Amino acid sequence: MSSSAPPAVRVLLVEDDDLMRRSFTVALERYGYAVKAAPDGLTGLELFRDESFDLLILDVLLPGLDGIGLCRRVRETSLVPVLMMSARGDGLDVVAGLEAGADDYVVKPVDTYVLVARIRSLLRRATYAPHPAPGSATQEGRTLVFGDLTIDTAGMEVTLDGSPVALTPTELKLLLEFAARPGVVLERHTLLRDVWEYGWDGDSRVVDLCVQRLRRKLGRDRIETVRGFGYKLRP
Incomplete structure (x- = not known):
């Protein structure tokens, strides 16, 4: 083989x-x-x-x-x-x-x-290489700014109020999916497909728990739950 x-x-x-x-x-x-x-x-x-x-x-x-x-x-x-x-x-x-x-x-x-x-x-x-779409975030080159949250999509670095935030590859890719469409509700099955690459209905607990980990690192109000639908990043 x-x-x-x-x-x-x-x-x-x-x-x-x-x-x-x-x-x-x-x-x-x-x-x-x-x-x-x-x-x-x-x-x-x-x-x-x-x-x-x-x-x-x-x-x-x-x-x-x-x-x-x-x-x-x-x-x-x-x-x-x-x-x-x-x-x-x-x-x-x-x-x-x-x-x-x-x-x-x-x-x-x-x-x-x-x-x-x-x-x-x-x-x-x-080794994810993101291509964020234009949104309500301020874009300077490939840097996205959401208040005190800054995402350098070229350097794959995240800072909160100037301090670096350590994210796992999965957490970073999930955040980049939200940052590409700020204010847009992303359903769990969409995130399972785009982040975890499930080609079928997977276990939505992986999404929920990864969102919880992001909230602990970035602040609980950063990612909003839209009940019955999914999550969105507050722009």
Whole structure:
């Protein structure tokens, strides 16, 4: 099989089930990813601190340090894309993982092509090149200004009242979608399609929780909820 990913793309997989860890590793390596695997959260944290990775795949239920706790530790120092794996897709694990800073999740058992599709989507977000449309924001080159919020779309930097704001690739892409159409209500299924690249009706919780994280970083009144429809950025 020809490689579908450049060798430079390094993935840290943390999965305690030996069979799943081996099968995921082999499958991802066939797609060209360089995979380093860990059987528990503490080993995964040690690898993360010692080496550089482009993406993390974390199982929720891990011995020692679970995937949610590991994600929180990662987010203390890094904005690297994080994909959570959960055996309970409709449980609290998904919400807890997303609240901890994960960008997306998949439910086990998961087909390899689905896992690779989610990885590719996350990596595209990490290298997203926006093309914001004219709106009510002041545009200076490729800089958008919304009061004390400034978005440099060329440098991919966000500042609030002059101070830099650290956003994950998913949070940044979501903000850019809002900033491209300030004052326009964006429905959840539209955001799932444009940000998470779901080609079908996905789980709207990923949108809601990512909006909550943006509000914590930018201010609760920055993004308005339009009940029954979606969200909009206050211009």
